[in-house]
Amino acid sequence: MTSQISTMQALKYSKARGLYMEENIQIPKLTTSHKVIVKMAAVGICGTVLSISKGDFPVPDNITLGHELCGVVHKLGDDVTTVTVGQRVVIDTTKGCNSCYFCSARIPNMCPKGGIGTYLGLSLDGGLANYIIVDEVDLHPIPDDLTSSQAVLIEPMACLLNAWKLSKVADTATSKVLILGGGIAGLHLVNYLDFIEVKNLTISQRSHDRRKRLEKIGYKNVRVISNEALHQEYLENCEDDLWGFDNIIDCTGNPEAINSAYNYLRPGGRLVIYGCCPPDTKLEVPLQDLTFKEKHISGSFMQPYNYDPAVEIITALARSGRLEISTYGMQEYKFNEFKKGFEDLSNRKITKAILLIN
């Protein structure tokens, strides 16, 4: 009845071997009474994971990757009361220490003992494996009608909600919002913002293919534009204080795009940088303009316990037909076909690979 298998596979990265599948790893055992073992169902591969696989994003050697996680509760510690075996869940990868300034200021994503330092798949072993051990408090149940592949989008949604909150949009009906980049993040964000009826949305995307994908979806309040056309518009209107955007969210991680976009801010405008830029790249901000036009620039990193709203939002999006995997350029692969998933992502054939595990 119960499986006799006590080893599993895990997808890891090391400097020497690059990306590799490790076999015969011990399945985690429950260590404390509040731990839960989750049998993984689906894990998303995002741009950061791709960077890790190429050696561009440093991680501890031989770490198991994967932080966009959906699975099924497999075993419970003795004191676990909030989930039951067999429940489908997503896993919140943010943890703070709960006793430092940053945690008490509600930015646990910045906690020096937590945050990136305890992020699954980046600093601690993640979920690209058959099983993972986590704390009870990390688990959030998902409804039956949400597929595991759709659930994988909850983690990125939680991070985008952080960026959106930092954007502090004044008025969803009248604020002019610009999203830079139509990759998975920009796409995902525009999908959500259109859903919550932000009325003046523009998304700028360099490549023709990605613009086509957006146009095909047929959002009513979204203008799709190339970055060249946008810059052209800026040049034509740069004397006009009323041209431009009140809120700009960068989802490109491209320093040139970010530097150009600073110019597109209206007075009082807010630029939030969600995309991850390479090290040693700079944004040159004209100080007198920043001050006299009272502009704002913020970074947005991971998420401070946004899983509750993220689960609700992803569920609502899915139920209103706004989360067809293929529409967003996402594709599913078997766990053992991981190489193809990473390749297709690298070649920009897809916007996200989802590995189906077990």
Added chain:
Amino acid sequence: MKAIKYNKTRGLYMEHNVSIPEIVNSNNVILKMLAAGICGTDLSVSKGSFPVPDDTTLGHELCGVVHKIGSKVKNVTVGQRVAIRPTKGCNSCYFCDTNIPNVCPKGGIIKDRGFGLDGGMAQYILVDDVDVHQIPDDLTSSQAVLIEPLSCLLNAWKISNVASKDHSKVLILGGGIGGFHLLNYLDFIEVKNLTICQRSEDRRKRIEKLGYKNVTVVSDVSLQEEYLKHSEDELWGFDNIIDCTGNPDAIQTAYNYLRPGGRFVIYGCCPANTFIKVPIQDLTFKEKHISGSFLQPYTYGAAVENIVKLARSGRLKLSNYGVQEYSIDDYKSGFADLESRKIIKGILLID
């Protein structure tokens, strides 16, 4: 009447035969001026480095007495002493609607008295009823001049969005009138972990002499040394930094002093064509924030209240501040002493 004006050809000059303003609209108020402050921006105007329309009367930090009122004015009566808010928005655009009238394209700096419209370094000024706030008898006109700068500093403080007055580490760059005034206020409202960084020893001494309990006074050199000793320590640094120097080098350096999640507000006015180079990966991964702060959006009323409180608790003895009064006829000395850093603010007393 007389008025102090600026134009490109003559520079700063006193005009003697200026027509006294008359009531135009039923909500107008004419003030007989009592005092007008001279700030760093006025100094820039007088040197031609801050553009204003030719022959604008300067003066935006103002206190006066109500002299004449339009037929619909209800909030003040003739003879009352008031502080004067120099600017507002148009009340009908996106920016005014979203509570940032200070950047209104039709208001803000364009209609700022002393910059875009004639100001109060004159014997009389014409304003609207909504621009005047009564002040109590125990507040001197010179103290009332500090209301306008506090209203702008309150904006900077609001944008700073401090998480905790008890635990957040706050750094003020610059101990001129901006930094000093802000420090005084923050200490008054009991922000517990305050540091002020000031380059010159004189200005540091002035601050130390006041004996604030929760304030650390440092030089820019020693602050940078501390940073270099601790640059690997994530817990060193500040959660909120407010620049009151307008010095691009100081600002560039201070970016490094932000802790994760830290917020940098730039209140000081930098010269045109100066930049801060922000390391983008650091900004993102450490979720830092950089904001400008300009003029004031509806904080004037709060500034009036707070200046009255500061004065009544003995925290506005102007000589302690390095603030000096001059008669309006002696305006040149005021500007010169400010330029030579003998004082941190001049106040013109007007008949």
